[in-house]
Amino acid sequence: MAEFDYDVLVIGAGPGGYVAAIRAAQLGLKTACAEGRETLGGTCLNVGCIPSKAMLHASEYYDAAANGAMDDMGIEVAPKLNLDKMHGQRRDAVKGLTGGIEFLFKKNKIDWLKGYASFKDAHSVKVAGKTVTAKNIIIATGSSVTPLLGVEIDEKVVVSSTGALELEKVPEHMVVIGGGVIGLELGSVWRRLGAKVTCVEFLDEILPGMDADIRKESRKIFKKQGIEFKLGTKVTGVEVKGKKATLTMEPAKGGDSETLEADCVLVAIGRKPNTDGLGLDAIGLEVNERGQIETDHDFRTAVDGVWAIGDVVPGPMLAHKAEDEGIACAENIAGMTGIVNHAIIPGVVYTKPEIAGVGLTEEDAKAEYGEVKVGKFPMLANSRAKTNHEPDGLVKVISDAKSDRVVGVWCIAVPAGTMIAQAAQAMEFGATSEDIAYTCHAHPTHSEAVKEAAMAVQGKPIHI
Numbered sequence: 233m234a235e236f237d238y239d240v241l242v243i244g245a246g247p248g249g250y251v252a253a254i255r256a257a258q259l260g261l262k263t264a265c266a267e268g269r270e271t272l273g274g275t276c277l278n279v280g281c282i283p284s285k286a287m288l289h290a291s292e293y294y295d296a297a298a299n300g301a302m303d304d305m306g307i308e309v310a311p312k313l314n315l316d317k318m319h320g321q322r323r324d325a326v327k328g329l330t331g332g333i334e335f336l337f338k339k340n341k342i343d344w345l346k347g348y349a350s351f352k353d354a355h356s357v358k359v360a361g362k363t364v365t366a367k368n369i370i371i372a373t374g375s376s377v378t379p380l381l382g383v384e385i386d387e388k389v390v391v392s393s394t395g396a397l398e399l400e401k402v403p404e405h406m407v408v409i410g411g412g413v414i415g416l417e418l419g420s421v422w423r424r425l426g427a428k429v430t431c432v433e434f435l436d437e438i439l440p441g442m443d444a445d446i447r448k449e450s451r452k453i454f455k456k457q458g459i460e461f462k463l464g465t466k467v468t469g470v471e472v473k474g475k476k477a478t479l480t481m482e483p484a485k486g487g488d489s490e491t492l493e494a495d496c497v498l499v500a501i502g503r504k505p506n507t508d509g510l511g512l513d514a515i516g517l518e519v520n521e522r523g524q525i526e527t528d529h530d531f532r533t534a535v536d537g538v539w540a541i542g543d544v545v546p547g548p549m550l551a552h553k554a555e556d557e558g559i560a561c562a563e564n565i566a567g568m569t570g571i572v573n574h575a576i577i578p579g580v581v582y583t584k585p586e587i588a589g590v591g592l593t594e595e596d597a598k599a600e601y602g603e604v605k606v607g608k609f610p611m612l613a614n615s616r617a618k619t620n621h622e623p624d625g626l627v628k629v630i631s632d633a634k635s636d637r638v639v640g641v642w643c644i645a646v647p648a649g650t651m652i653a654q655a656a657q658a659m660e661f662g663a664t665s666e667d668i669a670y671t672c673h674a675h676p677t678h679s680e681a682v683k684e685a686a687m688a689v690q691g692k693p694i695h696i
C-alpha cells in the first residue's frame with residue numbers, strides 16, 4: 233500500500249492551484265485539489281479577472297453606443313441598457329470557464345476534494361471531515377479583500393469588488409476608496425454605465441507601483457472620461473443610513489475633515505493573503521509581517537514537503553504570476569527545474585485605454601542602473617490608433633544606458649495588454665532597445681508604437 237494517498241495535494245483551485253494540479257498530473261503524479269468554493273477557478277474565474285472583464289467589455293460597448301464613439305464612425309444607435317442581461321452574460325462567462333476547469337480536472341484524473349482543508353501535520357490535511365495524506369502539499373489559498381478599519385462591507389451599499397460586479401442598478405454616485413487596479417477597472421464599468429464616480433486615493437497619485445509618467449497620464453485620461461479624483465485623502469469612516477452612505481475623509485497629511493454622500497461605496501484598498509483556518513500552527517509554519525507565506529525560489533516553504541504559490545506568497549497578486557508559479561512548483565516537485573522570472577511579470581489594467589507595464593519604472597531603473605535611456609512615443613502619432621479614434625496614451629521604453637538592454641516598458645493604449653507581451657518576451661531574451669527598433673512590426677498596428685518608442689531611445693523615431 234502506498235505511504236500517502238497522493239503524491240501532490242493542492243489546497244485551493246485558483247489559477248495557482250488548478251494549474252499546479254494539472255501540471256503535476258500531466259507529469260504523472262497522483263494529484264488531488266481541495267477547494268471549498270462551489271466551483272473551481274478561485275478568485276480569478278469566479279469573482280475576479282473573468283467577471284470583471286465581462287463587465288468591462290460589455291460596458292465598453294454601451295459607452296461607445298451611448299457616448300458618441302459609434303456615432304463618430306457613422307453608426308447611429310439609441311442604446312438601452314439591459315443590466316440584467318449584461319449580468320447574465322457575465323455569469324455565463326464565469327460558468328463556462330469554471331466548468332472548463334472541472335472538465336480539465338476530470339481529463340487529468342485529478343480528485344477534487346470538496347471542502348476547506350486544514351493541516352493536521354506536514355503530510356496530512358482534514359477536508360470535509362476526512363483526513364487525506366500527501367507526500368507534497370501545495371498551499372494556493374489566494375487572497376481576499378482587505379477590510380477598511382471601521383467600515384462594514386454589506387455588499388449592498390458598501391461593496392467589495394465582488395458586490396461591485398453584481399450591482400442590480402447603476403448607482404447615482406459611486407465612491408471608490410482606493411485608486412488601484414480594482415478601483416479603476418470597476419469604477420470605469422459603472423462610470424460608463426452612467427454613474428457619477430469619485431475615486432478617493434490615499435497617495436498623491438493613482439496606480440502605485442507603476443511608472444510615474446504612466447500614473448499621471450492615466451489619471452488625466454480617467455478624468456477626461458468623467459472620473460473625479462480626491463488624491464492624498466484618507467477615508468476615516470462610512471456611515472450607512474438606508475440606501476445612502478456618508479463618507480468622512482481627511483487629507484492624508486492631516487487637516488480638516490469633509491464628507492461625501494454616495495449611494496454606493498466600493499472598498500478597493502488591496503487584498504490580503506488567505507491563511508486563516510489553514511492550521512499553519514499545526515505544522516509550525518509562520519507568516520511574515522504582511523501575512524504572506526515565504527518560500528525559496530523553488531516555492532518550498534520552511535516546512536519540508538509543504539510548498540506555496542500565488543497570492544498567498546510575496547509578489548504581485550496576479551493570475552498569470554500564480555499560474556506560472558503553479559507550473560514551476562509542480563515541475564520542481566517532479567524533480568525538474570521550474571523557474572519563474574519575477575523580474576519580468578507584466579501587469580495590465582483593463583480599462584480603455586489599457587494600461588500595462590513590465591520591468592522597472594524609470595525611477596527604479598535609475599536607482600538600479602545609474603544612467604538610463606528613455607524613449608517615448610505618443611499613440612496620437614500611431615496610424616492605427618489615430619484611425620480608430622483612439623489617440624490617448626503613449627509607449628515608454630527604458631534601457632540601461634551602458635548596455636542598452638531594455639529594463640522596463642510601459643504602455644497606455646487600447647490594446648496595451650496585448651502589446652506588453654512582446655516587451656516581456658524581448659526582455660526575457662535580453663533584448664536591447666536597438667533590437668526592438670530594428671524588428672519589423674506589421675503596419676498599421678498599435679504595436680508599431682513599441683518599435684517607435686524603442687527608436688526614440690536610439691534618438692530617431694520616424695513619426696514624431
Ligand code: FAD
Nearest residue numbers: 244246247248274275280281348349374542543549550551
Ligand atoms: P485565488 O484565485 O484566490 O484562489 C484561491 C482559492 O483557494 C479560492 O478559490 C479559495 O476558495 C480556495 N481556498 C482558500 N482557502 C482554502 C482552504 N483552506 N481549503 C480549500 N480551498 C481554499 N489578476 C490578473 O492577473 N488579471 C486580472 O484581470 C485580474 N482581475 C482581478 C479582478 C478582481 C475584481 C480581483 C479581486 C482580482 C483580480 N485579479 C486579476 C487577481 C487574481 O484574481 C489573483 O491574483 C489570482 O486569482 C490569484 O490566484 P491564486 O490561485 O493564488 O488564488
Ligand code: NAI
Nearest residue numbers: 410411412413414415433434466467500501502503549580
Ligand atoms: P491596489 O493595491 O491595486 O490599490 C489599492 C489602492 O488603495 C492603493 O492605491 C492605495 O494607496 C489605496 N488605499 C489604501 N488605503 C486607502 C485608504 N484608507 N483610503 C484611500 N485609499 C487607500 O489594490 P486593489 O485595487 O484592491 O487590487 C487588489 C489586487 O488585485 C491588486 O494587487 C491587483 O494586483 C489585483 N488585481 C489585478 C487586476 C489586473 O491585473 N487587471 C484587476 C484587479 C485586481
